[in-house]
Amino acid sequence: MQTEFYSILRNRICLFVEERLMMDVGQDAIGMIIEKLFEAVGEEIAKAVMFKALLEQLESTLGSVTPIVKEIQKLNRELDRPADETEKFIKKLEQGEQLVRKCSTVRFNCFKRIYYAHKLQNLDASIVRFFQVDMAAQRARNTIETLVKVNQIYDNVMGLEVKAFKISGACSVPDPPAITVGLDVPVEELKMNLLEKGMKVIVVSGPAGSGKSTLVKKLCKDDKVKGKFKNNIFFVTVSKRPNVKVIVQKICRHKDCNVPVLLTDEDAFNELGRLLNQIQPEPILLVLDDVWSGSESIVQNLKFQLPDYKILVTSRFVFPQFGLGHNLKPLNEEAAMALFYHSAILPDQSSDILDQNLVCQILRACKGSPLALTVVGRSLCGQPEEVWQMRVKEWTEGATIFHSNTDLIFPLLSSLDALDNNIKECYMDLGSFPEDHRIPVTALIDMWMELYKLVEDRYAIVNLNDLSNRNLVNLVITRNTASHNGCYNDHFVIQHDLLRELIIYQSMSEPIERRKRLFIEISGNSFPEWWLEQKLHQVNARLLSISTDETFSSNWYDIKAPSVEVLVLNIQTKEYTLPNFMEIMDKMKVLIVTNNGFFLAELNNIQILGSLSNLKRIRLERVSLPSFDTTTLQMKNLQTISLVLCNVFEAFRNPTFDFSDAFPNLKEMNIDYCNDLVEFPNGICDIGSLNKLCITNCHKLSQLPQGIRNLLSLQVLRLASCVELKALPDTIGNLSNLDFLDISECLSIPELPIQMGELCSLKTLSMRGCSSCELPASITNLKKLEVVRCDEKTAYNWEKFQAHLTNLKVEVLKEDANLNWLDN
Incomplete structure (x- = not known):
C-alpha cells in the first residue's frame, strides 16, 4: 500500500512539474526545498529501516523531479519572477523534510508507524493540491495578465504605426532621387x-x-x-x-x-x-x-x-x-554621363581621373537607360581601373551587361514575365537581328508564320501591337496606307537595345545544345570555341541567327544543326557565300539574309537553296543575285519570296530559266526598291499558283508583260510608287480573281485601260497621287468595287461614277510619311 502511495506521489510530482514547465514558471524557493528534501531522503534511507522501501521510492521520485525544478529555477532568474505566492507550500516541504528525518527514529512502535504513514499521506495531499489547484489558478491568472499586456503592446505599436502613417502621408508624393538628369x-x-x-x-x-x-x-x-x-x-x-x-x-x-x-x-x-x-x-x-x-x-x-x-x-x-x-526616351550622352558619374564616382574623387574612352564604352553598353547607368555605376564605384577595363573587355567579347550586373535583370525581367507565353516567344526572337537597326515587319511575319503556325499574317501584327503597347518595341509605320491587305513593306520594328541584351542573356542561360534559339556573333573569322568543338555539341535550336562583320571571309566551319527551321544571316561584307552546312538543315522553312553593310553584297553559293526541300520562305535584302539556273535551283515547296533593295537583273535575265518549274507552288512574290528592275520577267507570269504580287518602289520599271493574263489565281496586285510605269497591260482584265489593286504614286500612267471594267472581283482600288490618270467609262462595270483610296484631287475624278456604283466609298487619305525611322 505504501509502495503504491509513493509511486502515485512520484508520478504526480513529475506530471505537474513538467506541465508547469510548459505552461508557467515555478519559484526558486520550491527548487531549493525539494533539493533539501531529496538530500534528507538520501540520508535517512539507511537509518529508517521500517520505511526503507518507501524512502527509496521517494528518493527515486525526487531524483526525477530535481532536474526539472532546476530548469524552472533558471527560467525564473531570466524572467526575474518573485516567489512570494508559494510560502505556504514551501513550509509544507520543510515539514516534509523534518517528517522524513523523524521516520528513522521509528522502530517497532505500531502506533508511530501508523502516525507517520498518515503524515506522509497529508504531505502527498499538500503537494497534489499545490500543483492541481494553486498552480493552476496562478497559471490562469498569469495567462490573463499576459493577454492584457499583449493587447497593451499591440495598441502601443498600432498607435506608433498610425502616427508614422500620418506623418509620412498615406498618399504623399515621394521625394525624387538626388540627381534627375535629362528630365x-x-x-x-x-x-x-x-x-x-x-x-x-x-x-x-x-x-x-x-x-x-x-x-x-x-x-x-x-x-x-x-x-x-x-x-x-x-x-x-x-x-x-x-x-x-x-x-x-x-x-x-x-x-x-x-x-x-x-x-x-x-x-x-x-x-x-x-x-x-x-x-x-x-x-x-x-x-x-x-x-x-x-x-x-x-x-x-x-x-x-x-x-x-x-x-x-x-x-x-x-x-x-x-x-x-x-x-520616355533613353538619356542622351550628356545626361547619361552625368548620371553615371553620380553613381560611379566617390564624393572625394574627380571624374578627371577616369579614362574617357573607357567611360564612353560603358555608356554605350548602358544604352541610355537610367537604371543601367545607376546599377553599373554603383557596381564600379571605388573599384580600380583594371576592374572597369575587365568589364568592358567582357562586354566586347560577347558577354552582356547582365553578366556582371545581375541587379539589372529583375526589374526588366518582370516586363517579360508579364507576357503571354506565345507573345513572349515571339519577342525573344527579336534577338536574331542586330542592335540599332530597324527590323522589317515582313521578316518577322515570315519567321512567326512558320515557327508558331499562325493562320494569317495579321496575327503577327496583333502580337507586334501588343509588344508596342507594352513599350517593349517601337512599331514604326513609314507611310499611312490605311489598308494593307497583307502588305506591310512600310512597317518596321525598333527594339530597345537594353531589352535586346536581356533577350540574349536569357537565351544564354541554357547549354548550347538545349537552346531553342541560338544567337551567334562572329567578329572577323573568330568562331566560338564550342563551334570549333562540334564533336561535343549538336545544336538543337529551331531558330539560328548568325551575324558577321565587314571582315568576315565566308570561310565556314561545319555545324550540326538538324533542327533549324529559321536561319537568319546578318551580313556586312561586299561578297558573301552561303554556308554549305545549310544543305543538311532538312527542316529549314525560312531563310532571311539581311545585308547591313554600305554596299550591296554579291551572294554566292545560292544553288544550295535547291537542296532545302522544306524551304517555304526566302527574304533577301541588299544583295546582288547571280543568274538563276533551272538545273540547280529547284524549290518545289517555296511559297514566298521577298527581294528588298536587291540587284535582280542578273537573276532574271536568263531566258532559259523556267520560273514555273523552279517555283511551282509559289504564292507570293514581293519586289521592293529593286532599282535595276526594268522589265518584269514574263516567265513569272507562268506561275499559276501566284495569288499575291507586290512590285513597289521599283522606279525604273516601265512596263508589265502581257503575260500577266496567265495569273488567274492572283488576288492582290501592288504596283505602288513605280513612277516610270507607263501603263497597265490590256490583258489585266483577265485577272478574274483580283480583289485588290494598288497603283498609288504611279505618276506616269496617263489612263487606265478599258479592260479595267472586266475585273469582276475587284473590291479595293488604291490610287493616291494619280490625279492625272483618266478613268475609262468601263469603270461603271465594277459592281463589286467597295473602296477607292486616293488623294483629294483623284477623288474628284470619281464623283461622276459614284451614282453608278452604289456600294462605292471614296476614302481621301492624307499624306503621312514618317521619316523619323531614318535616324535608326
Missing part, C-alpha cells in the same frame, strides 16, 4: 499638358528603368504644380495586382477622413467619388504609379466628371484609349 525637358512638356484646362488622363510610358516614376515625382514637386493642386495631390502605387479598396482607404486616410469599410470595388469607387466631390472646386491631381496592362478599367472608373481633376498615369505599357501620352 528637365520632359517635365516642362508634361507640366504644360497638366496645367491645361479640362479633365484628361495623361500617360507617361516607357520601359522598366527608364525613369517614369522619377519624372512624375519631380513634376509633383514643381512649384507651379504644387501651387495649383496644393494638398490635393494623391500619389498611389498601383502595381501588378492592385487592391482598389486599399487605394481608396489610403486616400481617405491622407485627407484625415474616417476610413470606411469597403466590401467591393464598386463601394470603393463610389466612396472616392464622394470624397473628391467634397474637395471640389479645388484642383485635384491623382497620380497612379506603375499601372500594368489589365488595369485600364481601374483608370476608367476613376475618371470622375469633375472640373480641374487630372489623372497622371505611369506605366510600362502604352494605353492609347486614354489619348494624350508621353513616351
Whole structure:
C-alpha cells in the first residue's frame, strides 16, 4: 500500500512539474526545498529501516523531479519572477523534510508507524493540491495578465504605426532621387499638358528603368504644380495586382477622413467619388504609379466628371484609349554621363581621373537607360581601373551587361514575365537581328508564320501591337496606307537595345545544345570555341541567327544543326557565300539574309537553296543575285519570296530559266526598291499558283508583260510608287480573281485601260497621287468595287461614277510619311 502511495506521489510530482514547465514558471524557493528534501531522503534511507522501501521510492521520485525544478529555477532568474505566492507550500516541504528525518527514529512502535504513514499521506495531499489547484489558478491568472499586456503592446505599436502613417502621408508624393538628369525637358512638356484646362488622363510610358516614376515625382514637386493642386495631390502605387479598396482607404486616410469599410470595388469607387466631390472646386491631381496592362478599367472608373481633376498615369505599357501620352526616351550622352558619374564616382574623387574612352564604352553598353547607368555605376564605384577595363573587355567579347550586373535583370525581367507565353516567344526572337537597326515587319511575319503556325499574317501584327503597347518595341509605320491587305513593306520594328541584351542573356542561360534559339556573333573569322568543338555539341535550336562583320571571309566551319527551321544571316561584307552546312538543315522553312553593310553584297553559293526541300520562305535584302539556273535551283515547296533593295537583273535575265518549274507552288512574290528592275520577267507570269504580287518602289520599271493574263489565281496586285510605269497591260482584265489593286504614286500612267471594267472581283482600288490618270467609262462595270483610296484631287475624278456604283466609298487619305525611322 505504501509502495503504491509513493509511486502515485512520484508520478504526480513529475506530471505537474513538467506541465508547469510548459505552461508557467515555478519559484526558486520550491527548487531549493525539494533539493533539501531529496538530500534528507538520501540520508535517512539507511537509518529508517521500517520505511526503507518507501524512502527509496521517494528518493527515486525526487531524483526525477530535481532536474526539472532546476530548469524552472533558471527560467525564473531570466524572467526575474518573485516567489512570494508559494510560502505556504514551501513550509509544507520543510515539514516534509523534518517528517522524513523523524521516520528513522521509528522502530517497532505500531502506533508511530501508523502516525507517520498518515503524515506522509497529508504531505502527498499538500503537494497534489499545490500543483492541481494553486498552480493552476496562478497559471490562469498569469495567462490573463499576459493577454492584457499583449493587447497593451499591440495598441502601443498600432498607435506608433498610425502616427508614422500620418506623418509620412498615406498618399504623399515621394521625394525624387538626388540627381534627375535629362528630365528637365520632359517635365516642362508634361507640366504644360497638366496645367491645361479640362479633365484628361495623361500617360507617361516607357520601359522598366527608364525613369517614369522619377519624372512624375519631380513634376509633383514643381512649384507651379504644387501651387495649383496644393494638398490635393494623391500619389498611389498601383502595381501588378492592385487592391482598389486599399487605394481608396489610403486616400481617405491622407485627407484625415474616417476610413470606411469597403466590401467591393464598386463601394470603393463610389466612396472616392464622394470624397473628391467634397474637395471640389479645388484642383485635384491623382497620380497612379506603375499601372500594368489589365488595369485600364481601374483608370476608367476613376475618371470622375469633375472640373480641374487630372489623372497622371505611369506605366510600362502604352494605353492609347486614354489619348494624350508621353513616351520616355533613353538619356542622351550628356545626361547619361552625368548620371553615371553620380553613381560611379566617390564624393572625394574627380571624374578627371577616369579614362574617357573607357567611360564612353560603358555608356554605350548602358544604352541610355537610367537604371543601367545607376546599377553599373554603383557596381564600379571605388573599384580600380583594371576592374572597369575587365568589364568592358567582357562586354566586347560577347558577354552582356547582365553578366556582371545581375541587379539589372529583375526589374526588366518582370516586363517579360508579364507576357503571354506565345507573345513572349515571339519577342525573344527579336534577338536574331542586330542592335540599332530597324527590323522589317515582313521578316518577322515570315519567321512567326512558320515557327508558331499562325493562320494569317495579321496575327503577327496583333502580337507586334501588343509588344508596342507594352513599350517593349517601337512599331514604326513609314507611310499611312490605311489598308494593307497583307502588305506591310512600310512597317518596321525598333527594339530597345537594353531589352535586346536581356533577350540574349536569357537565351544564354541554357547549354548550347538545349537552346531553342541560338544567337551567334562572329567578329572577323573568330568562331566560338564550342563551334570549333562540334564533336561535343549538336545544336538543337529551331531558330539560328548568325551575324558577321565587314571582315568576315565566308570561310565556314561545319555545324550540326538538324533542327533549324529559321536561319537568319546578318551580313556586312561586299561578297558573301552561303554556308554549305545549310544543305543538311532538312527542316529549314525560312531563310532571311539581311545585308547591313554600305554596299550591296554579291551572294554566292545560292544553288544550295535547291537542296532545302522544306524551304517555304526566302527574304533577301541588299544583295546582288547571280543568274538563276533551272538545273540547280529547284524549290518545289517555296511559297514566298521577298527581294528588298536587291540587284535582280542578273537573276532574271536568263531566258532559259523556267520560273514555273523552279517555283511551282509559289504564292507570293514581293519586289521592293529593286532599282535595276526594268522589265518584269514574263516567265513569272507562268506561275499559276501566284495569288499575291507586290512590285513597289521599283522606279525604273516601265512596263508589265502581257503575260500577266496567265495569273488567274492572283488576288492582290501592288504596283505602288513605280513612277516610270507607263501603263497597265490590256490583258489585266483577265485577272478574274483580283480583289485588290494598288497603283498609288504611279505618276506616269496617263489612263487606265478599258479592260479595267472586266475585273469582276475587284473590291479595293488604291490610287493616291494619280490625279492625272483618266478613268475609262468601263469603270461603271465594277459592281463589286467597295473602296477607292486616293488623294483629294483623284477623288474628284470619281464623283461622276459614284451614282453608278452604289456600294462605292471614296476614302481621301492624307499624306503621312514618317521619316523619323531614318535616324535608326
